[in-house]
Amino acid sequence: MSRSKADDDPEIGNNALFQVQADRVYAELLARVGEANPQPRLGPTRRVAELLGDPQRSYPVIHITGTNGKTSTARMAESILRAHGLRTGLMTSPHLVRMNERIVIDGEPIGNEALVANWDDIQPYLRMVDSELEAAGELPVTFFEALTVLAFACFADAPVDVVVLEVGMGGEWDSTNVADGLVAVFTPIALDHMHRLGSTIAQIAATKAGIIKPAASIVSARQVPEALAAIDRAATLTESSLAVEGDAFALESTTVAVGGQVISVRGIAGRYPELFLPLFGDHQAANAAVAIAAVESFLGGGSRALDHDVLAEGLATATSPGRLQTLGTDPTVIIDAAHNPHGARALAAALRTYFHFRELVLVVGILEDKDARGIVDELAPLAARIHVTQSHSDRAIPASELAEKVEEWVHEAERLEFDTLDSALAEAREWAGESEGRAVLVTGSITLIGEAIELATMQGWSR
Numbered sequence: 063m064s065r066s067k068a069d070d071d072p073e074i075g076n077n078a079l080f081q082v083q084a085d086r087v088y089a090e091l092l093a094r095v096g097e098a099n100p101q102p103r104l105g106p107t108r109r110v111a112e113l114l115g116d117p118q119r120s121y122p123v124i125h126i127t128g129t130n131g132k133t134s135t136a137r138m139a140e141s142i143l144r145a146h147g148l149r150t151g152l153m154t155s156p157h158l159v160r161m162n163e164r165i166v167i168d169g170e171p172i173g174n175e176a177l178v179a180n181w182d183d184i185q186p187y188l189r190m191v192d193s194e195l196e197a198a199g200e201l202p203v204t205f206f207e208a209l210t211v212l213a214f215a216c217f218a219d220a221p222v223d224v225v226v227l228e229v230g231m232g233g234e235w236d237s238t239n240v241a242d243g244l245v246a247v248f249t250p251i252a253l254d255h256m257h258r259l260g261s262t263i264a265q266i267a268a269t270k271a272g273i274i275k276p277a278a279s280i281v282s283a284r285q286v287p288e289a290l291a292a293i294d295r296a297a298t299l300t301e302s303s304l305a306v307e308g309d310a311f312a313l314e315s316t317t318v319a320v321g322g323q324v325i326s327v328r329g330i331a332g333r334y335p336e337l338f339l340p341l342f343g344d345h346q347a348a349n350a351a352v353a354i355a356a357v358e359s360f361l362g363g364g365s366r367a368l369d370h371d372v373l374a375e376g377l378a379t380a381t382s383p384g385r386l387q388t389l390g391t392d393p394t395v396i397i398d399a400a401h402n403p404h405g406a407r408a409l410a411a412a413l414r415t416y417f418h419f420r421e422l423v424l425v426v427g428i429l430e431d432k433d434a435r436g437i438v439d440e441l442a443p444l445a446a447r448i449h450v451t452q453s454h455s456d457r458a459i460p461a462s463e464l465a466e467k468v469e470e471w472v473h474e475a476e477r478l479e480f481d482t483l484d485s486a487l488a489e490a491r492e493w494a495g496e497s498e499g500r501a502v503l504v505t506g507s508i509t510l511i512g513e514a515i516e517l518a519t520m521q522g523w524s525r
Contacts, residue, residue, distance in 0.1 A: 080174035087181045088161045095204040097156070098431075098457055102235040106191055106200075107207045111240055113187040114211065117218035118225075118241040121151065124360055125241065127229040127270045128249025128283070130405045131349045134341070134382040135249050138353035140226045142368075144169055145376030146361065151217035151225040153238070155206075158384050158399075158512040165213045167220050180215045184208075206230050210237035224360070232259050234272020246274045246302070247356045248282040249349065251289040252404040253433075267292035278302040279359040281311075281330075283352045305330050305364060307348070311355040316347040318416055327351045330358045332367025338378050342386040343412030350377060384511045386412055390523045393494035394419070394501040395487075397515070399508045401429065403436030409505065410440050420499030421446040423490045424475075425514075426506040427483065428464060429457045437506060438471055444503075447476045447493065451486035453509040483513050491523075 095101070111118055126136050133154045140152040152166035162171035188211070192202040210230075217225050227243065229236045251267050259266045267289035274280060274296045282293055284307045297304040305311060314326040314333075322340040325347045327333070339350050354373065358364050384399045386409065396417070400409040413422075424445040428434045442448065450465040452458040465479035480486035487504065494500040504514045518524035 077174070080178060083178040084162065084174040087178055090181075091161070091205050091208055094208055095201055097204070097206040097209075097230065099204075100206055100231050100236070101201060101204055104235055104237070104240055106195060106203050107210055107237040107240045109194070110184070110187050110191050110203065110207070110211045111214060113190065114184060114215060118214040120218045121222050121225050122360070123241045123243045124224065124226045124245045124247060124356055125229070125238065125243030125273045126226065126247040126249065126356075127233045127236075127273050128247075129252040129254045129266070130402065130408065131249035131283070131345060131352075132228050134346060134385055135247065135349045135353050135356075136226045136228045137382050138350055138377065138380045139247075139356050140166070141169070141380040142353060142357045142373060142376030143224055143226070143360070145372050145379070146357075146368075148223040149220070151213075151220065151222035153210075153213045153225070154228045155209075155230050156508055158508065159515055163383075164209065165216050167216070167222065172216055176216060176219065177212075180219055181212055184211055184215055187211075207237045210240070214241070229270070229273065232266075232272070233270035235269075236273075239273055242275045243273060243278060245279045245281060245356055245359045247352060248280070248285070248293055249352060250283050250404065251285055252402065254402045254404075262288070264288040264292055268296075271296035274300050274302055276300045276302070279364060280304045281352060281355045281359055282306045283348060284308055303364070305355055305359065307351060307355070310364075311351060311358075313347050313351040316344060323347060323416075325350060327354050329367065330355050330364040331362060332358075334368070334370055334373055337374050340378060340380065341382055342416040343408060344415070345408040345412065346382070346385070350380075384508065384515070386416075388525055389504075389514060389518050390491070390502075391525055392523070393491055395491065395494075395504065395514075395518070395523075396501060397504045397511045399511045400437065400441075400505050401432055401507050403433055403440055406437045406440035406505070410444055413444060413503070417501070419501040421497070421501075423447040423449060423493055423500070423502050425449045425451060425483070425486050425490050425502060425504040426464075426468075427452045427461070427510040428459050428506040429453075429455060429509070430459050431457065432507070434459060434464060434467060435471060438468055441503075441505065442468075442472045442475060445475045447478070447490075448472060449478050449480055449486040449490050451480040451483050451510075453483060453507055453513050455507070455509040458507070458509070483510060484517055487514065487517060
């Protein structure tokens with residue numbers, strides 16, 4: 063009988079075993095009501111957390127909502143806090159490749175062993191609440207409700223000093239709102255998820271403002287007037303302080319640099335010149351200013367400046383996978399998770415400022431509940447060629463249907479349809495490799511970006 067490496071190396075065997083178990087955890091989560099259909103309720107999450115002893119109360123929380131920039135802002139804030147010597151927890155969603163990415167402990171995705179142990183620990187309580195809900199004629203605990211409680215438990219088990227918590231959708235009834243954020247952070251609010259959150263920015267902002275707890279510190283990016291009005295109203299009702307970009311703090315300047323940009327920020331409590339940010343786009347510079355203000359609010363109540371060197375270290379080590387990320391270099395392949403017109407507009411502006419390609423092929427796939435026309439309108443002017451495809455998500459617009467729409471909307475660029483991302487990307491890379499100054503941009507949905515990362519890793523051309 064042949065022996066495997068796992069037979070000779072117990073560590074390899076254990077890793078393989080825990081990977082199988084982690085895959086089981088994800089399969090069991092997927093068996094619940096999907097996160098594309100969140101329930102506007104807090105009761106089940108609160109009930110499971112209560113049975114567990116309210117793990118979310120064992121650490122302070124920075125709670126982040128908004129339409130675009132939430133994940134990048136959360137990751138930057140976490141990196142700055144970690145540079146200050148704090149042991150951090152970070153919850154973001156969705157993931158790109160592995161579910162572990164959603165629960166980060168001290169800068170690293172949670173290990174399979176800890177993930178599995180905490181999942182198994184909370185099972186009896188999930189089943190208990192499932193039974194209670196079914197007896198009341200309600201849906202059992204959903205994917206995102208269970209995942210949120212799992213993250214709370216993992217952070218308490220680690221343990222961590224502070225958690226940066228990204229809202230899944232909206233705010234007021236989002237599962238993460240069971241936690242009480244000492245700092246409530248708002249990235250730019252725009253129209254998105256309108257079937258869930260409301261048809262106007264004012265309605266959406268009011269729902270997002272539901273994360274504000276009594277006497278919290280609020281940090282907000284620049285907002286359109288109706289969004290800011292909703293946040294300001296909630297601040298008054300909760301007797302919370304409000305710091306808004308442009309007034310209480312500001313991005314003073316940004317300069318293109320190799321590998322990113324150099325920014326200067328006027329914070330709430332201090333001024334921070336010449337900080338290197340290894341991310342592209344003016345929108346990421348603005349996200350960094352919000353992250354800095356959030357950390358100032360958390361560490362010193364907005365009254366004590368951060369140490370410049372520590373802040374510089376935190377920003378310089380910040381990452382935001384899937385956001386203007388160079389996935390391959392021969393030819394250049396860039397991926398970006400822009401999935402609404404606001405994000406696509408920021409992506410287009412960043413490409414014009416930070417990159418200088420002669421011709422670009424756009425590989426695009428979009429989900430059904432998104433504004434496909436708005437996304438395409440923002441990005442099509444950059445493209446010499448458009449490859450229309452779809453991800454494996456059951457929410458993806460079929461490539462044939464999206465291609466018909468793109469044919470109607472776009473006339474300047476060559477348009478091609480592909481059933482799979484693999485074929486769309488393969489032909490795009492071949493085309494880009496035929497001439498100097500060409501590049502590939504993959505965008506339109508987070509699920510498409512995750513699949514692109516997996517393809518590049520599997521095929522061996524990732525950077």
